[in-house]
Amino acid sequence: LTAYSVDELIARNFIVEEKPDVVVCIVSAINLERSLYLALSLLELGANVVIDLNMVDLAEKEGYKIDYKKLEFLIGVPVVPTVATTGRGIGKLKEAIVKAIHEKKVQARIVDYGRIVEEAISKIEEVIKDLAPELAEKYPARWIALKLLEGDSDIVGKVSKLPAGKEIIDKANQLREILGKKIGDPESYIVKQKYERVLEIVKAVVERVAVPRVSMTDLLDSILTHKIVGIPLALSAIYLLFRFAFEVSVPLADLVDVAINSYLHDIVLGIHGLPDWLTSFLADGVIAGVGAVLVFLPVIAFFFLGFAILEDVGYMARVAFLVDKVFHKFNLPGKAVIPLIIGFGCNVPGVMAARAIEDENERKTTALIAPLASCNARLPVYLVIGGAVLGASAGFAVLSLYVLGIILALIVGLLLRKTLFKGASSGFIMELPPYMMPRFDNVAIKTWERTKRFLFKAGTVIFLGTVIVWLLSVTGPEGYLGPEALEDPQLLRESWAGILGQLLASTVFSLMGWDWRAAVALFFGFVAKEIVVSSMAILYGVGEEKIVDVIAERHVFTPLTAYAYMAFVLIYVPCIATLAMVRNELGLKYAILALIYEVLLAYIVSLSIISIGSVLGFR
Structure with missing residues (x-):
C-alpha cells in the first residue's frame, strides 16, 4: 500500500x-x-x-x-x-x-x-x-x-x-x-x-x-485484441450498440411521446380556472421542456443496457487495451483510457477517475481532456438533430462524433504534454478479465443506476433550466409578454431569450448559419446538455408536435450545419457539474483553462466542418 x-x-x-x-x-x-x-x-x-x-x-x-x-x-x-x-x-x-x-x-x-x-x-x-x-x-x-x-x-x-x-x-x-x-x-x-x-x-x-485446452478467452482475444482488426471490430461493436439502442427503443419512445406530448399536454390545457401564465408554464415550459428530454429516456436506457452487457462480458477492458498503444503515440499515459471510457457515461466521474494516475502532469492532462468524451447527456441532442436532418445516416453520424471526441482528446492531450505538462508517458499494466456470461442482476443494477441518474437530472437541473428558458421567453425589456410570445415569432424575438439568441446568431455564430433559437439553446446548454433539447422545444413552440418533426419541417438545419452543431455540442463545456469537478480536482485556474479551450475548440472545429464541407460541395 x-x-x-x-x-x-x-x-x-x-x-x-x-x-x-x-x-x-x-x-x-x-x-x-x-x-x-x-x-x-x-x-x-x-x-x-x-x-x-x-x-x-x-x-x-x-x-x-x-x-x-x-x-x-x-x-x-x-x-x-x-x-x-x-x-x-x-x-x-x-x-x-x-x-x-x-x-x-x-x-x-x-x-x-x-x-x-x-x-x-x-x-x-x-x-x-x-x-x-x-x-x-x-x-x-x-x-x-x-x-x-x-x-x-x-x-x-x-x-x-x-x-x-x-x-x-x-x-x-x-x-x-x-x-x-x-x-x-x-x-x-x-x-x-x-x-x-x-x-x-x-x-x-x-x-x-x-x-x-486453449481457453475460449484466448481464442477470442486473438481476434478481438488483434493489432489490425481489433479497433475496427471495436468501432463496429459500438455502432451496433447505437443501432440496438435506437431500433429497440422506438416503440417505447413513441409511447412516452404520446403520453407526455399528447395526453399530459391536453390534460393541462383542459384544466379550467388556471391563469394563462400558469397554463403556459406547465404546458409550454415544464411539459414541453422536460418532456422533450424524457422522450429519449428509452433510448438512453437501452444504450446503458447494451453498455452494461459489454462491461459484464469483459469487452470494455479489451477496448481500453486496444487504444493503449495509440495513447502512447500521443504521449499520454495508458491509464488515461479509463477516464475517457468512464466519460462516455458521465464526464464528472470521468474527470474524477484521473486520480488513479500517479504522475501529476499526466493526471492534470487526463482530467482536462476527459470532458471531450461524449457523455450520455449529449445523446438526446444528437438524436434530435440527427433524426430530424440526417435520416438514415444519423447512426453513422453519432458514432463519428464519439470517435471525433477521442481524436480531439488525443490531439489536445499531445499539445498539453508538449507545452504545460511536459514529460514522457508512463506505462499501463492491465489485467484482462476472462470473458463471462453477463449476469442479469448485475446488468439490471448498472442500467437502473445510470438511468436513475438521468431521471434525477431531468427532475432537477433540466426542470430548473426549462423554467429559466420559459421565463426568458415570455418576458423582455417591455416586461411580461405573456404565453403568446411562444406562438408569435415576432413577439418571441422581443423576449430576453430572443434578444440574446439574435445577438449570438448575428455575432458569435454569424458564420455558422444557425437559427437564433439554436444559438441561444447552446447558451443555456452550459448548465447541462439536455437543456439544449428542452430550450429548443420551448423556443420552437413544440406543443403536441415532436421537436424532431418541427426541426425537419422548418428546415432549421442543413445536413452540414446540423453536423457542425452536433460537433459544437460534443466539444464545448459538457455542464457546470463537470467544470466544478475540474475545479475540485485541479484548481480554479485549470477550470478556467478548460472552459476557454473547450469553447474555442468547439468554435474552430464547427466552423472548419462548415467551411471544408462547403468547399467539397456539401450543404
Missing part, C-alpha cells in the same frame, strides 16, 4: 486513520500472485482482514486446485472461497466477516525481509516509540518504519510535521543510505521480498491438477 496516486492515497488513509472493523480483501483465484500482494500489504498495515477468494470456479476450469485452508494457516486470517456471479460462498463470507469483527486477528509481521532490513526496521520502530508515541498509537510502528525505508512521500510528510519528526526522518535516511550500499534501493528490495513471500505462499497452496 505504497500510494502512488490520489485514489490509492485516499483508500490507504481511510484504512489507516478510520480503522474499519474489518477489511474484506477480494483475491482473484485465477491471479493469486498479484492479488495476494495487496492482502499482505493490508496485513502489514495492521488491518483486520478477511480474504474473499473469488472466481474459484474459473480457477477449477483452468485446472487449478487451491488449498484455501492452508492459505488461511499461512497468512493467519480467514479465507473464504466464493463465486460472486452465482452467489456461491457469499453466506459463509458474511459469517466470516461477522466473526472477524468480534475476533480480530492482526498479523503485522507476515513478511520477513531478512536480517539487515529487519534490524533497520526495529531501530526505526524504537525511535518512533521513544520520540513519537502518539504516532505509534495511531499507526503500526513497524508499518511506519517500512514506509520510511521505502521513502513514501506521504508518510515522510506526516512524520516531518511532528515535533520529533526531523530526528526520526534523519535516522530513517541514515539507515536507508546504509541499506542502499548493501542491498541496493530499499524500496525495490522490500517489494521484491514481499513478492517472493507471495510466490512461496502460492507455491504451497496451488496445485495444477489438469492442463486445459
